[in-house]
Amino acid sequence: MNAETRLAAQLASSRVGALAAMKGVFARDMKVAFRQRQDLLNPLLFFIMVVTLFPLGVSPEVSFLSQAGAGILWVAALLSVLLSLDHLFRHDFDDGTLEQLVLQPQPLFLLILAKTTAHWMLTGLPLVILAPVLGVMVHLDGNSIAVLCLTLLIGTPVLSLIGAIGAALTLGLRSAGVLLSLLIIPLYIPVLIFGTGTVAAAAEGASVGAYLALMGAFLVLALTLAPFAAAAALKISLSNG
Amino acid sequence: MWQIFHKLGSPKWFFGISTRFMPWLLAGGVLLLMAGVVWGLAFAPKDYLQGNSYRIIFIHVPTAFMAQSVYIMMASAALVTLVWRMKLADVFVKAVAPVGLVLTFLALFTGSVWGKPTWGTWWIWDARLTSMLILLFLYGGVIALDRAINDEKSAARAVAVLVVVGVVNIPIIKYSVDWWNTLHQPATFKLTEKPSMPAEMWVPLLLSVLGLYLIFGWLACVRMQTEILSREQRTRWVKEFVLKGRV
Amino acid sequence: MAFDSFSAFIAMEGHGPYVWACYAVFFVLMAVLMAGSLRSRKAMVESCRRGYEFQADKSKVASAPASSASFARVNVSQD
Numbered sequence: 001m002n003a004e005t006r007l008a009a010q011l012a013s014s015r016v017g018a019l020a021a022m023k024g025v026f027a028r029d030m031k032v033a034f035r036q037r038q039d040l041l042n043p044l045l046f047f048i049m050v051v052t053l054f055p056l057g058v059s060p061e062v063s064f065l066s067q068a069g070a071g072i073l074w075v076a077a078l079l080s081v082l083l084s085l086d087h088l089f090r091h092d093f094d095d096g097t098l099e100q101l102v103l104q105p106q107p108l109f110l111l112i113l114a115k116t117t118a119h120w121m122l123t124g125l126p127l128v129i130l131a132p133v134l135g136v137m138v139h140l141d142g143n144s145i146a147v148l149c150l151t152l153l154i155g156t157p158v159l160s161l162i163g164a165i166g167a168a169l170t171l172g173l174r175s176a177g178v179l180l181s182l183l184i185i186p187l188y189i190p191v192l193i194f195g196t197g198t199v200a201a202a203a204e205g206a207s208v209g210a211y212l213a214l215m216g217a218f219l220v221l222a223l224t225l226a227p228f229a230a231a232a233a234l235k236i237s238l239s240n241g
Numbered sequence: 242m243w244q245i246f247h248k249l250g251s252p253k254w255f256f257g258i259s260t261r262f263m264p265w266l267l268a269g270g271v272l273l274l275m276a277g278v279v280w281g282l283a284f285a286p287k288d289y290l291q292g293n294s295y296r297i298i299f300i301h302v303p304t305a306f307m308a309q310s311v312y313i314m315m316a317s318a319a320l321v322t323l324v325w326r327m328k329l330a331d332v333f334v335k336a337v338a339p340v341g342l343v344l345t346f347l348a349l350f351t352g353s354v355w356g357k358p359t360w361g362t363w364w365i366w367d368a369r370l371t372s373m374l375i376l377l378f379l380y381g382g383v384i385a386l387d388r389a390i391n392d393e394k395s396a397a398r399a400v401a402v403l404v405v406v407g408v409v410n411i412p413i414i415k416y417s418v419d420w421w422n423t424l425h426q427p428a429t430f431k432l433t434e435k436p437s438m439p440a441e442m443w444v445p446l447l448l449s450v451l452g453l454y455l456i457f458g459w460l461a462c463v464r465m466q467t468e469i470l471s472r473e474q475r476t477r478w479v480k481e482f483v484l485k486g487r488v
Numbered sequence: 489m490a491f492d493s494f495s496a497f498i499a500m501e502g503h504g505p506y507v508w509a510c511y512a513v514f515f516v517l518m519a520v521l522m523a524g525s526l527r528s529r530k531a532m533v534e535s536c537r538r539g540y541e542f543q544a545d546k547s548k549v550a551s552a553p554a555s556s557a558s559f560a561r562v563n564v565s566q567d
Contacts (some may be wrong), residue, residue, distance in 0.1 A: 169386060189375055193420070193421045194420075233402045
């Protein structure tokens with residue numbers, strides 16, 4: 001019995017509580033991801049490479065980089081989250097696990113929340129951890145790096161949550177990757193604006209508490225609404241056949 | 242009440258009633274739009290600040306206004322699709338999305354051309370233009386998703402989810418773009434906000450907005466009818482309508 | 489009339505090209521959109537009609553020998 005069918009059987013057979021089901025889905029996603037470590041590394045490598053392009057393509061001047069650095073890091077992080085979204089449901093869709101999840105008695109949006117959390121732990125969180133190193137490389141000062149990491153910490157879960165909707169909508173379509181970007185990038189714009197805006201405000205010496213609170217509000221909004229939309233989208237995509 | 246609701250959702254009923262209204266929508270729309278445009282172009286007084294370039298307002302504001310209201314209408318219809326699975330609602334969303342895209346493009350184009358004599362440059366990252374650009378992306382996404390899904394029913398429902406997600410985001414996008422704009426460049430010159438516009442200016446503007454609204458109604462009817470014919474061609478009533486030349 | 493002459497109306501004190509370009513693009517695009525919508529509607533009606541006529545011919549052929557079973561499509565109303 002492989003991990004997928006075992007999970008489905010576990011969830012269905014006993015009266016598993018919603019929380020336990022979420023834990024199961026989360027643990028399984030982590031386990032599967034760590035079995036294919038290259039998939040974990042790819043978005044990170046992509047992140048580093050995109051950031052590298054800017055000094056090469058625009059200017060290696062300290063003045064330019066320290067001014068544009070936060071924006072460059074945010075755009076690169078956004079793109080690498082976007083790149084990794086295709087994997088969020090794809091693997092489970094191909095081997096049929098997803099259909100099992102939809103059929104479970106536990107509410108689907110909670111299971112999606114668990115999957116999205118796992119996705120963020122595997123892509124968003126490593127980006128946040130990597131950001132200070134790249135921040136130093138683009139000559140951001142210490143205070144800006146700290147604020148940047150905070151905004152990424154609050155912002156990347158929003159990216160994963162909104163992205164889950166797009167990934168669910170484009171599941172099983174031809175050229176899903178490009179389509180996913182088209183659908184999702186407009187929705188990412190507010191997060192990008194406030195992410196980089198907060199760092200800019202910090203660089204000018206303004207207090208950033210209000211901006212961070214606003215980003216926190218985005219996160220709460222995404223946490224409460226996005227799983228429902230993704231669940232609806234997932235059901236539609238699966239009924240597509 | 243529910244019977245009316247049901248009737249509203251019936252493609253056959255819609256087909257009959259829209260065929261009756263369409264000529265009036267078209268005639269009224271063209272008439273009002275032309276009246277507004279001619280008045281605005283030739284008879285409205287010159288703007289003391291911007292000179293004659295402000296006359297672009299008589300098509301810029303109608304297209305920008307319609308671009309936004311079409312998305313709101315689509316979102317309402319999408320909600321109806323998701324909750325009641327009404328056939329007509331998703332026909333509306335599908336038929337109207339390309340119209341919204343064209344209107345948004347026109348609003349952007351006219352705004353940018355207007356920018357040249359007023360700001361001295363074709364494009365400025367002004368809050369309004371940027372929001373419009375994002376709206377254009379949203380329309381593009383809706384159309385792309387609809388084209389990508391072959392199955393009609395799941396296409397309609399997937400698009401409905403996307404449109405509703407988009408409309409939840411529109412105020413957030415608008416707010417954040419406004420904030421971003423004040424952060425990067427304090428607003429120096431506003432295109433359309435005037436403390437008081439003389440009646441010779443806002444009456445033609447109102448006429449052209451109304452005219453474009455009616456033309457949009459006509460376009461929506463024509464495109465919805467096409468979509469209905471394509472979806473329902475196996476039904477008896479479509480066959481009757483087509484063979485008796487009632488279309 | 490806000491202008492003294494027709495040429496002043498066209499020139500719009502130097503702003504003419506901008507104003508007229510906007511109006512031209514607006515009317516051309518709207519006309520294309522409207523004509524295109526009308527044309528695709530007409531094409532759809534035409535293709536429906538052809539489909540029904542084809543169907544009618546086929547069922548005529550199929551029902552000609554009275555003894556043989558007819559496989560003509562039965563239209564089921566779905567409205």
